[in-house]
Structures are given as structure tokens and as C-alpha cells.
Amino acid sequence: MDPVGFYFDFGSPYGYLASKRIDGTAKRHGREVAWHAFLVGAAVKITGSASLFEQPLRGDYTIHDMHRFARLQGVPLKAPATLPVHSLAASRAYYWLFDQDAALAKAFANAVFDAIWGEGRDLSSPEAVAEVAASQGVDAKALLAAISSQPVKDRLREAIEAAMAKGVFGSPYFLVDGEGFWGVDRLDQVERWLETGGW
């Protein structure tokens, strides 16, 4: 059986909340999860919709909702001082690591999510991303060199294009046997789809 596709933007608090649950959800139904970093900003150029945080009314609601959601889920959440979060450097680092060691890339992704949304740290700079990677045993200098190189930039761009070709446009987004689900609030439906094979 194919793995569940989990597409996330490190800048998305709902992506962070989903990251805490998706592996368990899939495992209950004998599935693995393929984690894919994604930049919602790339899709925004097409959908025309700005970050929720940049929208009056919706931005305030989102800040309230994400905290309430996290409390209900029992997950720590502290918003960074500057929103929206810029996740380009972390996303490039993710794919550079992934091509070497998928398990390490996933540990790095969890560490990035925890730093940004669990601790409210600013991970917009390559240096801050390298620091988190170093805590996972990654060579910081090698990472900084890699994520400013053209092949790694292209690697991320191609990953985003491949995701969008599958219909991905938001974070989190789940793909279960070709069926797409958008939003952490669709995780119950994702689980039911895994359980029943669809409806």
C-alpha cells in the first residue's frame, strides 16, 4: 500500500498540529507517511489568496483558533513574534537532508516545527535553520553552503511543482491513494478514508 502523502509548510501552524498526528493516524491503518515540505506562497501566486496572517479579521481569528486547537490537542504552541513565517531556508534544508537520509530529514522537520511553533523562534534566516540542524547532528557549514547552491534551490522548486501538479495548494494537505484533503480539520476524514477505502 502506498504511503500517505503529507504536505506541509513550516510556516503553517496547522501543518505543525498535523505533524503531531499524521504518523499515528497512518500507522493505525498499516501505512507509512511520506513527508513533503511545501511553500504555500508558491501556490498563492496562483490562488491569489494571501497568508491568513496578512488578512484582516481572518488573521486575528487564526491566531486565536490555532492556540485553542493546540490546547485541545495537548500540543505546546507559541507563535513567533513575526508572522507570516518565512520557511524558504528550512524547506531547502529539508530536501537537501532528505536526499541523504529520509529519517534524518524527518527528525529535522520535527525539530524545525517545534522551534517555530512550539517555542516561537524566528527561523527565517539560514543561520537559524543551520543551528536547528546542528542540534540533529548535521554539519552547519555544509548545510549553509548547500542551501545557497543552485541544485538545492532547484530541488525545492521541483518538489513544489510536483506537489502542485498533484493538486496541493495549502498546508497541511494529505494525499491518500490519490484523494486529496486540505486542512488539519480533515484528519478525521483522512482516517475514515484509510479505514473504509472511501465513500
Added chain:
Amino acid sequence: MDPVGFYFDFGSPYGYLASKRIDGTAKRHGREVAWHAFLVGAAVKITGSASLFEQPLRGDYTIHDMHRFARLQGVPLKAPATLPVHSLAASRAYYWLFDQDAALAKAFANAVFDAIWGEGRDLSSPEAVAEVAASQGVDAKALLAAISSQPVKDRLREAIEAAMAKGVFGSPYFLVDGEGFWGVDRLDQVERWLETGGW
């Protein structure tokens, strides 16, 4: 105990899906529901985000998702040929009826939702709205005269401004003792909030 506020746009399929559940959800916790017609378009002027149906990728996803959601909920859903739906006439009629008879207004609201999203009928014109109202025993001529009158136009505008002053910007939107929830996918949290008094 205060009623649960249920804000909906007749043009919103998720508002339609929520309309089938909110009374039951509230009743289980000894609450009434106050139904409020709302025009998301009025909030869009502030949030800057177009209708989901007008956004590439998101529009296609929404059409797929609303059908899947309706099947899961066991509610008939047939999309109108023209999207987004224009709900101005129906919303004006709602408040005109509400000020005479709240129960009749709610029966009318259900009939409008069923016509638009259950049967896929085009209710953008005042005449089509009057036809639905007539099926509820309302005088069609009186309704047509009323919804083109300034006091009824003002009544809707004021209702929308009052809703937005409480933070409402989307459909469906729920207010439980001052706590706002956006989206049919927050109904489980609405129920838990009613049950626990919040977290």
C-alpha cells in the same frame, strides 16, 4: 443561557451543511440557535480574499470537498450551474420575514438552502427567491416589493455590520458565549465547547 449564534451565507455550501446539524448540536446541550443571514462578500472587501469558487486550485478542491463532505454527512448536495451564488435577494428576504415571524424566517432559510444546494437551483433573482418563499405561504408580491425597499436593504446592511462587529467574516460562523468558530469543520469543537464551557 444565551442561544448559539449561527451565521451563514446562502451561497456557502458549508453553511448549508452546517444548517443541517447546528440545531441538533445546540439542543443536545439545552441551547437554542439564533440564525443570522450574512454576506461573505461584505467581509471579503476587508479580508481581501475572493470566493473559494473564484480561486484556481482551491475552487476545484472545494467542489470536490463539499460533495465528499455531504456524502459523509448523508445530506443531498447538487451544485448550482453558476458559482459563486448570489445571495443578496434571499438574505434581504430573510430579515424581512424574521422581523415578522422568526420561525417562518427559519423555515424559509431551510427552503432556500435546500433549493440552492440540495437541488442546484439558481436563486440569484428576486423572483426565484419569491417563488421559494411562496412555497412557505409567503405573499410573493409583498416580498418582491419589500426586498427592493430601502428599509429592508438597510436592515440587511445593519445585520451584517453587527455580525462583523462581533468578528464574523465567513460562513458558517458560530458564536458560543462570545467564542467564535469558523467553518463546518469546527462543529465538533463547538459541541465540545458547549459541553465543557471551554478549554
